[in-house]
Amino acid sequence: MTTEPKDTKATGPVVLSTSHQPRRDVTVLAALEQYWRGLRSAGGLPRRVDIDPACIDGALPYTFIAESVAPGVARLRVAGRHLNDMAAMDVRGMPLSALFSADARPALAEAISALLEGPALVDMPIQLPRTLLRRGQNGRLLMMPLLDDRGNVTRILGAVVMDGLVQGRGPLKLGIAEGGAIRVEPVSMMDEPAVRRAEARPALRLVVNNG
Template identity: 40%
Template structure:
């Protein structure tokens, strides 16, 4: 909160002491951003990212004109799948099918591309503070953009629900924005209590089915230590020495041992 100066009577100063921080200079409220984030959070199950199929337009009825959905088509590039009327007015044309970076100046596109990659890969919530370039006839216009990651029907995080809030487009022409600041918030931020209850990798059975499309892991036996290998070699050498110390066997025993041997093949060569 910002505290205003003490002007006028004491009663008036008490009323004007607090200035709301959730509004732009023109009085546009940031409540659409908070409403969209609350709706997105309500669709989550634990720390999971919601699916694109869970988004119902009726849940965002009050802010549909400021809402959009983007799809990741390449690293750092996402295009509009759906867009509200307010976004079309800011762009001066239909934005569906266009890349998201078309809203930004060339210098800001690298920042937006990096934020998109972070949002899809981490995944994270992205909130951008934007401004237009001021001209002689029109001052700089402020705007905010919020993007919330979503899963596609295939299970990968390649969609995002977004909300765009601006002060309007007095020029009625295409607007391009610079990025003033970028806020990234990881989606799967586990609390200390969740870390205690989460089983470690060493306690999970190796024969359990892995999540996603991973195959079941094979169960390995106990790994032998160096001391076990040394003991095995010592026993083997001791057995060889004991066999060498024993007296030679009698001919009868040798013949019996030959008879007890396993049958084998004999190669016969004839030169006739």
């Protein structure tokens, strides 16, 4: 387990731009996280209604919004085109775990619980195992907490990004990449006063490496 300096918060919502970038998995997730942090600077955790699709146009195909329906279970309410293309179906209404293999679901449930109960941001490496009908790929799953209309942490803003285009037949069963670093960053539900933020030393971000 290591600690890293926490990134400085953005001053407001940021319109995403991912053009002319070499790594899709890195740039899309970084831009989406930057947007979420920009919303946080307005005060505490963002609400579901704060998400403006026009501001995340570059990441929209990879983005999803899920709702907690049981401990460790989140149902997809909004899903980008990339997720539907990977699964070869409309995944709205399905649990996020439906995209993952049975072996990966306990770790996914643990990550969802950590996000909602912390609350916390979760960034974890995923993989698509190679089969006779589909080549293997690596990717990442990013999940960030959102508030519902009652002020409870029951929503998730997230994204699934793979290294390349997912092609092939057969059911989509993502796995958790072994040996990869899983980032679990606790976040506060309340925004600190501006004066304290300006005077305080940079906070530390917890990076949990389960590899």
